[in-house]
Amino acid sequence: MKKKAEERKEQVLKAAFQAVASHGYDSVTLQDIADHAGVSKGVVHYYFHNKESILSELLQSITAQIYEVEYRAISGKHTAMEKLNAYMDCVFVSPEKNKKFYRVYVNFLAQASRNPVYQKINLAFYENCWNIGREIITLGKKEGVFPIDLDVDTTAKMMRAMIDGCLTQWLMCGRDDLHDFYKKACLKSISTLLQTS
Amino acid sequence: MKKKAEERKEQVLKAAFQAVASHGYDSVTLQDIADHAGVSKGVVHYYFHNKESILSELLQSITAQIYEVEYRAISGKHTAMEKLNAYMDCVFVSPEKNKKFYRVYVNFLAQASRNPVYQKINLAFYENCWNIGREIITLGKKEGVFPIDLDVDTTAKMMRAMIDGCLTQWLMCGRDDLHDFYKKACLKSISTLLQTS
Amino acid sequence: MKKKAEERKEQVLKAAFQAVASHGYDSVTLQDIADHAGVSKGVVHYYFHNKESILSELLQSITAQIYEVEYRAISGKHTAMEKLNAYMDCVFVSPEKNKKFYRVYVNFLAQASRNPVYQKINLAFYENCWNIGREIITLGKKEGVFPIDLDVDTTAKMMRAMIDGCLTQWLMCGRDDLHDFYKKACLKSISTLLQTS
Amino acid sequence: MKKKAEERKEQVLKAAFQAVASHGYDSVTLQDIADHAGVSKGVVHYYFHNKESILSELLQSITAQIYEVEYRAISGKHTAMEKLNAYMDCVFVSPEKNKKFYRVYVNFLAQASRNPVYQKINLAFYENCWNIGREIITLGKKEGVFPIDLDVDTTAKMMRAMIDGCLTQWLMCGRDDLHDFYKKACLKSISTLLQTS
DNA sequence: TATGAATGAGCTTTCATTCAT
DNA sequence: AATGAATGAAAGCTCATTCAT
Numbered sequence: 001m002k003k004k005a006e007e008r009k010e011q012v013l014k015a016a017f018q019a020v021a022s023h024g025y026d027s028v029t030l031q032d033i034a035d036h037a038g039v040s041k042g043v044v045h046y047y048f049h050n051k052e053s054i055l056s057e058l059l060q061s062i063t064a065q066i067y068e069v070e071y072r073a074i075s076g077k078h079t080a081m082e083k084l085n086a087y088m089d090c091v092f093v094s095p096e097k098n099k100k101f102y103r104v105y106v107n108f109l110a111q112a113s114r115n116p117v118y119q120k121i122n123l124a125f126y127e128n129c130w131n132i133g134r135e136i137i138t139l140g141k142k143e144g145v146f147p148i149d150l151d152v153d154t155t156a157k158m159m160r161a162m163i164d165g166c167l168t169q170w171l172m173c174g175r176d177d178l179h180d181f182y183k184k185a186c187l188k189s190i191s192t193l194l195q196t197s
Numbered sequence: 198m199k200k201k202a203e204e205r206k207e208q209v210l211k212a213a214f215q216a217v218a219s220h221g222y223d224s225v226t227l228q229d230i231a232d233h234a235g236v237s238k239g240v241v242h243y244y245f246h247n248k249e250s251i252l253s254e255l256l257q258s259i260t261a262q263i264y265e266v267e268y269r270a271i272s273g274k275h276t277a278m279e280k281l282n283a284y285m286d287c288v289f290v291s292p293e294k295n296k297k298f299y300r301v302y303v304n305f306l307a308q309a310s311r312n313p314v315y316q317k318i319n320l321a322f323y324e325n326c327w328n329i330g331r332e333i334i335t336l337g338k339k340e341g342v343f344p345i346d347l348d349v350d351t352t353a354k355m356m357r358a359m360i361d362g363c364l365t366q367w368l369m370c371g372r373d374d375l376h377d378f379y380k381k382a383c384l385k386s387i388s389t390l391l392q393t394s
Numbered sequence: 395m396k397k398k399a400e401e402r403k404e405q406v407l408k409a410a411f412q413a414v415a416s417h418g419y420d421s422v423t424l425q426d427i428a429d430h431a432g433v434s435k436g437v438v439h440y441y442f443h444n445k446e447s448i449l450s451e452l453l454q455s456i457t458a459q460i461y462e463v464e465y466r467a468i469s470g471k472h473t474a475m476e477k478l479n480a481y482m483d484c485v486f487v488s489p490e491k492n493k494k495f496y497r498v499y500v501n502f503l504a505q506a507s508r509n510p511v512y513q514k515i516n517l518a519f520y521e522n523c524w525n526i527g528r529e530i531i532t533l534g535k536k537e538g539v540f541p542i543d544l545d546v547d548t549t550a551k552m553m554r555a556m557i558d559g560c561l562t563q564w565l566m567c568g569r570d571d572l573h574d575f576y577k578k579a580c581l582k583s584i585s586t587l588l589q590t591s
Numbered sequence: 592m593k594k595k596a597e598e599r600k601e602q603v604l605k606a607a608f609q610a611v612a613s614h615g616y617d618s619v620t621l622q623d624i625a626d627h628a629g630v631s632k633g634v635v636h637y638y639f640h641n642k643e644s645i646l647s648e649l650l651q652s653i654t655a656q657i658y659e660v661e662y663r664a665i666s667g668k669h670t671a672m673e674k675l676n677a678y679m680d681c682v683f684v685s686p687e688k689n690k691k692f693y694r695v696y697v698n699f700l701a702q703a704s705r706n707p708v709y710q711k712i713n714l715a716f717y718e719n720c721w722n723i724g725r726e727i728i729t730l731g732k733k734e735g736v737f738p739i740d741l742d743v744d745t746t747a748k749m750m751r752a753m754i755d756g757c758l759t760q761w762l763m764c765g766r767d768d769l770h771d772f773y774k775k776a777c778l779k780s781i782s783t784l785l786q787t788s
Numbered sequence: 789t790a791t792g793a794a795t796g797a798g799c800t801t802t803c804a805t806t807c808a809t
Numbered sequence: 810a811a812t813g814a815a816t817g818a819a820a821g822c823t824c825a826t827t828c829a830t
Binding site: 575 | 616
Binding site for chain 2: 026106109112114126160163164166168169196
């Protein structure tokens, strides 16, 4: 019973992701979500209290998933540079996936700039991202590949700023073929930041 | 006649900016805009074809203004580092102004991820921003303060990515007091990128 | 301008009365009201904040009107018995009008039993009705046609209870032809109450 | 089997009464009723064809119960005045019970003013109430305590009109402390009506 | 019997847009 | 030029009812 309900919610959230990706945060309707899920409008209201609860759970869900994938990627590697490369491979996964996720994500950021609920969820995501950065930097310092006096916290934040800045800029250019350019440039920039004290 | 009309449009656009800043992109109504402008709803429709035209003209207007201010700032300086510092002072102008502008701007990015009209306007803004970066880098290379083999185009793009990434991250943290932290960290990161080949 | 708006509100309220009379308080829709008024649904929302505000203004309006008519009726008469007869003629005006009003009124009473807004409006109506009773009774005592030790307040309340009880009972019987029976019986009962100390 | 079903229906009707009393006639949902009964929504539909059938059976049930209690009360007494007093004690049982019942009852009257099904049920209740009045009056005439030429039918109807009028007025005033006032005033008024030809 | 997941009709409300003045 | 009354499409949400289990 409980399991079925969880699956249903998951199904609706997946549909919501698709719907927001194609219609945009503020244009998306519950009907769109229901259509994407292949269920009736009633189902959406049966499993979620209201529209905002679907969307905030969606943000929660996708940021959690992204983080999990990223964290798993760096966990499999053992040196700082390997972790960094794995992280970047993960972050710049592919034009298609990045486009879909960032389209949705920038919509949520737009909301978060006003809505504390989204803001809090995004902040938790930031914390996770920064932690990945911190882990890589700390390890690199131990290994002696990054300067010992590098500011861990600040650099971790700059890493994520660079990543989000690059992927946003890439998304806005509307050119899938530049994905690789941005990936390489971003990696190079971050490497520079990490190797300079 | 023509002049009066231009002033009217300008008045409405200013009101639209305030209205979007306070109510949010997708919550703002034409009534809100009319109220902020101190005119009737009819006026808004008299000077603009529809809601989207107001908002796209607004994006056009604010990005043009931002660029103009930034460009003027660097024009007044003569060395690369002076220009860079002036640019950053201009970009990280103050918590209040940055918050107002970026709240509106992330909303437009969210739209631009889907709407080609906004996308084109934003791309023109990017071009202008990149040009500022290029100008600074090229001058610095001439002056011998930046490595001669630095990739001008790529670095200019990374500069803007860093700036947008930092200001977005700052905005999402909801802490005005971190404005200075992000400003300094961003300047330091960009300096590092510019001084490392 | 202002006058036109007042007329519009009045028009909508009249339509609301007709709509509630034919569909019932809780079945009536804003579309019904708009249809009865011969306007679009938007107009109803343009002049009233929401559904409840229409309905509470309706109760306010009809109770005020009823009172006014009743008060004017007794004002035109000079002796207690003349006033009483005029009052009863007014209250039991006709099967059609009584049916329409009481159908709507019992719906409001049903709401008022739960909603303080309606309750307050109804209480004001009661006060007015009781005042009419008090006026008649006080005059009758002065004239010597009613016992001097008759309790003015209590008797006024019982008068209205008798009237509402009779008209409700008549309405529920669904027989227009009994209107006259109830009118006479009510008048006789009230006369008895007034003439017995 | 049959018995179980009867008990189930009774259970649902009791729950419906509580639910209507607390949520109001037109706000009450089948879920509310199911919750009050401690059963699932399906059960409600299993034993009742639809929402209206529950509510009409509820009206049937509560009016029958009220009558039964009232009738039993007067049956235990032997003189007209004793019966009248017992009747009034029964009718004005307590602020709590009267409030609960009349809140629900006025809602049904509101429905009955439009719906023949409810109207018929209420008419049957009226008949029962009038019969109680008739019984008391007839006995009183036999005993010589009421005028011999008193119109039995009419007076019985006026008795009930007075009772319903008083209790409705009391309910609408929202003051529990006036319960006793209305009880006494009602009894006095009815006594006057009965003792005056 | 009993459950509660699923449906979708129908409601209130918002608001961009039109247009008579 | 300017107003704001009027429109009605479209949205979120509620809930009686159905039905597979």
